[in-house]
Amino acid sequence: MDTPNPFDPDRIGADLVRKVTDQFPMLPTLREDLQATLRERVRLQPGHTILSLGDTCDGTFLLEDGWVVRSRWLPGGGRQIVNIALPGDFLCSSSLVLARSEYDLVARTEGSMVRLRPPPIDKLVTERPGLATALMWAAAHENSLLSERVVSLGRRDALERLAHVICELATRLEHLGRHSGEVLTLPLIQEDFADILGLSSIHVTRTFRRLSEMGALDYRSGRLRLKRMDILRRLAGFDPGYLRFSQPKNEPAAPQS
Amino acid sequence: MDTPNPFDPDRIGADLVRKVTDQFPMLPTLREDLQATLRERVRLQPGHTILSLGDTCDGTFLLEDGWVVRSRWLPGGGRQIVNIALPGDFLCSSSLVLARSEYDLVARTEGSMVRLRPPPIDKLVTERPGLATALMWAAAHENSLLSERVVSLGRRDALERLAHVICELATRLEHLGRHSGEVLTLPLIQEDFADILGLSSIHVTRTFRRLSEMGALDYRSGRLRLKRMDILRRLAGFDPGYLRFSQPKNEPAAPQS
DNA sequence: CGTTTAATTGACATTATTCAACCCGGGTGG
């Protein structure tokens, strides 16, 4: 069953619009820009490869519904998942500066996205200020996530990493209004966790078991029951600050030194 | 010895201006915006902490000369270096969306940077289009570096990681015109490499020795002699594509499928 | 020189990977 009118302006990128406009009131331009640059809506099926390494990416996608992972295959046969896109995230925003994708983009659930074709970067800010602002904001957000992932991969052990990514996902989904309470349904198998966390899937199993023995959670085929978020947060040293883009920064910031 | 006139418009962010204008001719606006938003020039000394975790960052810095690392200390006493900023890079560009720094910023060499105070993000694109474009471009660039770092930390072993980061640094410095030939002088001690690569400094020693036994390089107190870049590149699976932002993407991009 | 910081080495502990076997639940076809 499809959206009645896929070009209904109020439905394009609703999650993005909501997130962005939490920060500042730019609704009108952004909506307008999304409509103006929109090419088509694409339906996603689990496992569907949106883009492969080396593909030229023609514009940017805005994910409206569903989960998409961005990953890289390595010569040895390993895979690293670089990030997980949720509704409201842009995919392939690097197309503004890079002609070809350095990663694979594959859907993990059903969902939908719209393809946008923004003007080239040097005209973007003047022609599509609302979209430009949103892209900038999204890029900053993604940088924040990536930086935190670098910290995890570099300096946290398996237990901390797993706890951290669970905290992160739970928080992101909460912000989207797609999670509340104890049970989190994740379209990820343990091998996905392995490739997010830079571990083997076997070690992920063991790590889940350890967390479950600690009474922090129960995990069973995609159903994650979060019994003690406080344990997870403490273990991971999770500080949601890097996700909290919603509180506007208004202080005039006193001159330092 | 200081720059004669620190506000000479042609000298502000010369590396940034060059990098950005390789891509598209927006010199005039960018120069103008840099001048207009410039607050002061700051001299850097090695070890100087520009910003600590939790500090409110008042605007953005544009590094003009020198090396700066962005890092995070962890509860257990470990440190992860998230990225290395070189001339032409922005520091703390997250200040557009995040009031407080999630990282430490510390200089590894002498150098200088300018502090910019761009308008808030919702006015940035309209009021300072040149700067907005540059920031966007820089964010995409950083995104690319961070993603590749995630891949390294997640799925490459010590040898591959070290080889990879060396390739990356050599390439970036070449682009800046600050490196050519065999010898690379790095203001990094092995502990820095450790904290970039998510390894212990002792293991970095061992890994450097392995590379040197392979005839790929010689390393001695900051002086890196690159004898066989081909070996390093092959080992790391290094594809400079993610750094090559200089070739403009001009193809009208044939509609796919 | 003496002091300090960084690099190095070897022995050993820890963490995570690999491999192989087994389990389990949900189809599916007979």
Place this chain on the structure above:
DNA sequence: CCACCCGGGTTGAATAATGTCAATTAAACG
């Protein structure tokens, strides 16, 4: 209804990679 298969998931044992500790050397610097 049962036998089979298949994709995960789980387990233990062996192995490999990396970390930790302690002692040593080297270089840098006053």
